[in-house]
Amino acid sequence: MTGPSAPTLTLDPILTLDKVSKTFGNGPGAVRAARSISFSLHAGRALAVVGESGSGKTTCARIAMREYEPSEGRLLYKGRPVDAAGAREIADYRRSVQMIFQDPFASLNPAHTIAYHLKRPLMLHRPDIKGAAVAEEIKALLRQVKLDPDIVAPKYPHELSGGQRQRVNIARALAAKPEVIVADEPTSMLDVSVRLGVLNLLSEMKREMNLGLLYITHDIATARYVAEDIAVMYAGQIVEWGNTGKVIDNPAHPYTKLLLSAVPDPDIRFDDPNAHVSSAHADETRRRSAADQATIREVEPDHFVRAA
Amino acid sequence: MTAPLLSVKNLTIDYIGETNDFRAVDNVSFDVAPGEVFGLAGESGCGKSTIAFAISRLHKPPALIRKHSAILLDGRNVLDLDQKDLADFRWREVAMVFQSAMNSLNPVLRIEQQFYDVLRTHKRITRAQARDRTAEMLRLVDISPDRMRDYPHQFSGGMRQRIVIAICLALDPRLIVMDEPTTALDVVVQREILQRINELRRKLGFAVLFITHDLGLMVQFCDRIGIMLGGKLVEQGTADAIYRTPEHDYTKKLWASFPSLHGGVLR
Numbered sequence: 001m002t003g004p005s006a007p008t009l010t011l012d013p014i015l016t017l018d019k020v021s022k023t024f025g026n027g028p029g030a031v032r033a034a035r036s037i038s039f040s041l042h043a044g045r046a047l048a049v050v051g052e053s054g055s056g057k058t059t060c061a062r063i064a065m066r067e068y069e070p071s072e073g074r075l076l077y078k079g080r081p082v083d084a085a086g087a088r089e090i091a092d093y094r095r096s097v098q099m100i101f102q103d104p105f106a107s108l109n110p111a112h113t114i115a116y117h118l119k120r121p122l123m124l125h126r127p128d129i130k131g132a133a134v135a136e137e138i139k140a141l142l143r144q145v146k147l148d149p150d151i152v153a154p155k156y157p158h159e160l161s162g163g164q165r166q167r168v169n170i171a172r173a174l175a176a177k178p179e180v181i182v183a184d185e186p187t188s189m190l191d192v193s194v195r196l197g198v199l200n201l202l203s204e205m206k207r208e209m210n211l212g213l214l215y216i217t218h219d220i221a222t223a224r225y226v227a228e229d230i231a232v233m234y235a236g237q238i239v240e241w242g243n244t245g246k247v248i249d250n251p252a253h254p255y256t257k258l259l260l261s262a263v264p265d266p267d268i269r270f271d272d273p274n275a276h277v278s279s280a281h282a283d284e285t286r287r288r289s290a291a292d293q294a295t296i297r298e299v300e301p302d303h304f305v306r307a308a
Numbered sequence: 309m310t311a312p313l314l315s316v317k318n319l320t321i322d323y324i325g326e327t328n329d330f331r332a333v334d335n336v337s338f339d340v341a342p343g344e345v346f347g348l349a350g351e352s353g354c355g356k357s358t359i360a361f362a363i364s365r366l367h368k369p370p371a372l373i374r375k376h377s378a379i380l381l382d383g384r385n386v387l388d389l390d391q392k393d394l395a396d397f398r399w400r401e402v403a404m405v406f407q408s409a410m411n412s413l414n415p416v417l418r419i420e421q422q423f424y425d426v427l428r429t430h431k432r433i434t435r436a437q438a439r440d441r442t443a444e445m446l447r448l449v450d451i452s453p454d455r456m457r458d459y460p461h462q463f464s465g466g467m468r469q470r471i472v473i474a475i476c477l478a479l480d481p482r483l484i485v486m487d488e489p490t491t492a493l494d495v496v497v498q499r500e501i502l503q504r505i506n507e508l509r510r511k512l513g514f515a516v517l518f519i520t521h522d523l524g525l526m527v528q529f530c531d532r533i534g535i536m537l538g539g540k541l542v543e544q545g546t547a548d549a550i551y552r553t554p555e556h557d558y559t560k561k562l563w564a565s566f567p568s569l570h571g572g573v574l575r
Contacts, residue, residue, distance in 0.1 A: 052494035191351040192521050192565045199567075218494065225567035248569060262499035263569055266527035266551045270506045279450055279500050 012079065013040035014179050014212045015064060015097065020073035022059050033059040035236040035292070036073070041180050041212035046203070048215045048223035048244065050259075051233035057216045060233075061184045064214060065099055066090075095125040098173035100202075102185040104165035108157040114168050115153040118142070121175040141171040145201060163194030170201060180212040181205070187222070199226050220263055224248050232256045235290040242303035252297075252305040255289040258282055312339035313515050314363070314381055314483055320374040321358050321367065332358045332371070334539040340483065343509060345516040347526040347547070349562070350536030356519045360487045363517065364404050365394055381483065399430050403476035407488040410468035413460040419446075419471060420456040426475055445474040449504060466497035473505065477512070487519045502529050523562055527551045535559045 022034040033056045041047055041064075051057045062068045063075060066082065075082045077093050085093065101107040108117060118138045122129055129137050139149035145167040157165055166186060173181055183202060187195040203226055206213045215227050223230055224244050231241040232255065240253040251257045261277050268275040293306035321333040333355040340346040348356045361367045363379055365386060379386040381401055389397055406412060413422060423442040427433045433441070443453035449470040451463075460468055469489065476484055486505075490498035506529060509516060520526055526533055527547045534544040535556060543556040554560050567573075 052496070193351060193561060196565050196567070221567045221569050224569060225571075225573050245573075258496055260569070262496040264495070264522055264524035264528060265569065266524045268528060269547075270503050270528050277496070277499050277503065279504075282496055282500060 013042050013076075014078060015041040015214075016076040016079075017060065017063060017070075018074045018076055020060075020063055020070040020075065022056075022063060022068055023071045032236050034063065034070075037063075037236075037238055038073075039231055039238070039241070041214055043179065043212055044206065044210045045229065046206055046213035046215050046227035047229045047231065048217060048227035049231050049233060049238075050217055050220050050223050052218055052259075054235075055233040056236040057218075057233050058184055059236075061099070061182050061214060061216050064180075064182055065097060066093065095176045096178055097180045097182065098176050098178040100166070100169050100173055100181060100183040100186045103189055104162045104169060105157075105189075107169055108165055110157055112156070113153065114142075114155050114157070114160070117168060117172055118153075118175050121172055125176040137175075141175055142168075144174060144205075145171045147171070161194070162190045163198060166190060166198050167201065170198075170205065174205065174209070178211065180214065182214045182216070184216040185218070186215075188218070195222075202226070220248065220259060232259065234286075237289075237293050237306065239289060239293055240303075240305045242299070246300060246303040250299065250303070252299045252303075253289070253307075254285045256305075258285045310341055312380075313342045313344075314340040314379070314517070316359070316363070317378040317380065319359065319362065319377045319379065321355070321362060321377070322372050322374060324370040324372050329372075331539050333362070336536075336539075336541045338534050338541060338544060340515050340517060342482065343513045343515055344532065345506070345509065345518055345530045347518045347520070347530035347533040348536060349520060349523055349526050349533060351521055354536040355539040356536050357487050360404065360485045360517065360519055363483075363485055364398055364402055365389065366404070396430070399426060399476070399481060400479045401481055402483045402485060403479070403481040404485045405469075405472055405476055405487070405489045407491055409472040409489065410460075410465050410492070412472065413468055415460050418457050418459055422471075423456070423475055423478060427478055430479055441478055445478050446471070448477065448508060449474045466493055466501065469493060469497075470501060470504070473501070477508065477514070480512070481514060483515045483517065485517045485519075488521075489518075491520065491522075498525070522566075523550075524566055524568075535562070 017037050017039055020034055020037045021032065024031045024033055037060055039047060049057045049060055059068065063070050082093060115138050118141055119134060122134055122137055138153060142149040142152055147164060147167050187198050190198060199222060202213065205211060215223065217223055227244050230244040230247050231238045234255045240247055240251065240256045247256065248260065251260055288308065291308045293308055295307050297305050297307060299305050317337050319333055319336045322329040322331050336359065348359065350356045358371065362373060363386065373387060377387065420439065420442055424438045427438045427441060442456050446453045446456060451467060451470060463471065490501055505516065518526065518530055527550065530547045532544065532546050533550045534541045535558065537558045543559050550559060554563060
């Protein structure tokens, strides 16, 4: 973050979105999917971007992936604007920032084996690995994501479960030796009992390989579980951000409070009148939170909130 | 417990295959009391949706309900109904809300017409009466009645889901089967809808069979819960018991799969 919003981090960020906006369409029907978004990803740290569908969180991920060109603002890679980079630097960026998609069924080619899926990024991004070393590296990658290479490598995607496929996707991302992993709802299409395993694996990779992790999710409870830092998005804006524990335990923005009040919690019964989430209040909060949140306030060290 | 409204007894359903059959539901029995919210929790493939479909007799081949299975609604076996009885039974006795129910509205018909179709099919009713009933039902789910002339695309996903629920309630069914009714929605919208259903069941007295994989949500909403694994009902009890004193290893494992807002963290 820039200016008064800068979190107290001493490390140099790998990737920074600096006041990035993205507008789709034009005229009165234009959608401002991202509005002056700023955040940084650091080695060995996870940032969770949390929001409901349509809040702009996937737009942020796509801008970080260079799938979308920002309408305004800059994308910085190790402090240098990416749009000013030459072809070699862009190739380096493509290698360095890898993505894990939401749908483990659609993101693998049904006509190719798992080994093939892992061979491609090795050929493309790590030409130094040749011959028999390729097969060895494929095995090592599969072992890293806790799959048995002898069983899994010759298989086709349809022979694997959703959780196994998502592990293959993680292995494929790791094959490029990335510095940043962008994971867009990586577990929302998985069965509940395998979700945690995939999150644990992502976290472990982050720690062991010192990766920066951008974790996009609608589930604030898993955000707390995985990420050191959190940014809460609504209507294209980051309304509150900072240390995950501080934001969740001491929310300052009305939208964050609304979101937290609605998270499923077995300790609160719907019949409890104190736990009632009023629709009128929810509508009002949404209406107010959609307005430009221009001012930034520091709630406490490493915890910031925006207001209209 | 009072006499159950719904009583599922020894329900066994196979999906018939060319070489072998797959047992999707294996000897499942449970009761739902009038006005009660009963939850069925489990992961994909555990058979919970197959049960939901069987209750409305919406299952199709290759699904086959085995002999000695019974689904009793007020003592009457749903599995014995003929086509005419079945038409009377659906919507009037048991209504169903599907996971992507908001996409089940016909995009080229006004909301009013979609209410009329359901009301007209199951009841002798005039246009004017249907319109009054539509207004009443929309008000119940916090949607302004003057929007009944609008088309589905003019509503948000949460509003469309509420409209489907309103259509389900229009014929005063005694049981509503909800199969993952809010999984496609945001948590705040999910909460608003389920809270409203909870209020309505207190007011109107219908029972709910609520199916989801989200145990936390289930405990908030349900009176009693059954846990399914591989077609079997492995545990059932009050919501409080399932939450505080789960017996079965799988129930404990499911609970451990949900990071809580106040629980442990990885880092």
